[in-house]
Amino acid sequence: MxxxxxxxxxxxxxxxxxxxxxxxxxxxxxxxxxxxxxxxxxxxxxxxxxxxxxxxxxxxxxxxxxxxxxxxxxxxxxxxxxxxxxxxxxxxxxxxxxxxxxxxxxxxxxxxxxxxxxxxxxxxxxxxxxxxxxxxxxxxxxxxxxxxxxxxxxxCMYVPNTTPVMDTGSHVMNDVPAELRSQTPLETDETLICY
Incomplete structure (x- = not known):
């Protein structure tokens, strides 16, 4: 056996x-x-x-x-x-x-x-x-x-205590003219004019 x-x-x-x-x-x-x-x-x-x-x-x-x-x-x-x-x-x-x-x-x-x-x-x-x-x-x-x-x-399914980030079409706001930066609020579908 x-x-x-x-x-x-x-x-x-x-x-x-x-x-x-x-x-x-x-x-x-x-x-x-x-x-x-x-x-x-x-x-x-x-x-x-x-x-x-x-x-x-x-x-x-x-x-x-x-x-x-x-x-x-x-x-x-x-x-x-x-x-x-x-x-x-x-x-x-x-x-x-x-x-x-x-x-x-x-x-x-x-x-x-x-x-x-x-x-x-x-x-x-x-x-x-x-x-x-x-x-x-x-x-x-x-x-x-x-x-x-x-x-x-x-x-990455939840981020506590955060507010939505607005898409402005620009990565760096410092390069945007002051008169455009002061216009608030920007809508998510608006784009910034680049000079």
């Missing part, structure tokens, strides 16, 4: 991994993430939805925050005939608030396919989900991390 080598690679050695990076502006003073397995990779069956919310009895992962719904969102794994990769959709499970994915709003029970890198916002939370491909078909891993700064700053 032959035995299978313990070092032989199997499809389960190369699991797809969802890296979920969380940020909340009050996370330093609150214990929002005490129920999450931070820094650990947790294996999940691709058949079961991954739910995130306040209720640890119903959800796969829970946030210790009374402003989060009992069941807030769900991630569903799926595959297509055209690709061997495990892909994911996200669904908004809360009636109390909206969820946005890369700026697109999802209302209650609406779903959307997740790109390989997605910025999810709900309440004051920002969650960056990055999908790392694997070869396994029946399961995937999830790894949670807490970020010190909002992920929207890293992804």
């Amino acid at each position: 032959t035995t299978v080598s313990q070092t032989m690679e199997t499809e389960e050695d190369f699991l797809t991994c969802l890296h979920i990076k969380l940020y909340h502006p009050k996370q330093a003073s609150q214990g929002f993430y005490t129920l999450l397995p931070l820094g650990e990779k947790c294996k999940h069956s691709a058949e079961d939805p991954l739910r995130l919310g306040r209720d640890a009895q119903v959800c796969t992962y829970a946030l210790a925050d009374p402003r989060v719904s009992r069941k807030h969102l769900a991630l569903f794994a799926y595959r297509t005939p055209q690709s061997p990769d495990i892909l994911f959709t996200i669904q908004n499970l809360t009636q109390r608030g909206r969820l946005s994915v890369n700026g697109s709003v999802l209302n209650y029970l609406e779903r959307m396919d997740l790109p390989d890198k997605a910025l999810i916002r709900f309440g004051e939370y920002e969650m960056l989900i990055i999908r790392e491909s694997g070869e396994a078909k029946g399961s995937f891993e999830v790894e949670f991390e807490v970020l010190a700064v909002p992920p929207s700053r890293e992804t």
Whole structure:
């Protein structure tokens, strides 16, 4: 009788991994993430939805925050005939608030396919989900991390406390005659006359 080598690679050695990076502006003073397995990779069956919310009895992962719904969102794994990769959709499970994915709003029970890198916002939370491909078909891993700064700053999707910059058609205002500089406001479609 032959035995299978313990070092032989199997499809389960190369699991797809969802890296979920969380940020909340009050996370330093609150214990929002005490129920999450931070820094650990947790294996999940691709058949079961991954739910995130306040209720640890119903959800796969829970946030210790009374402003989060009992069941807030769900991630569903799926595959297509055209690709061997495990892909994911996200669904908004809360009636109390909206969820946005890369700026697109999802209302209650609406779903959307997740790109390989997605910025999810709900309440004051920002969650960056990055999908790392694997070869396994029946399961995937999830790894949670807490970020010190909002992920929207890293992804250039949001710049806090700024005002829009007016396009004047000139890179350097010092070269513009004073009489033209003093005319305010300039509309974005106006151009400056260069002498």
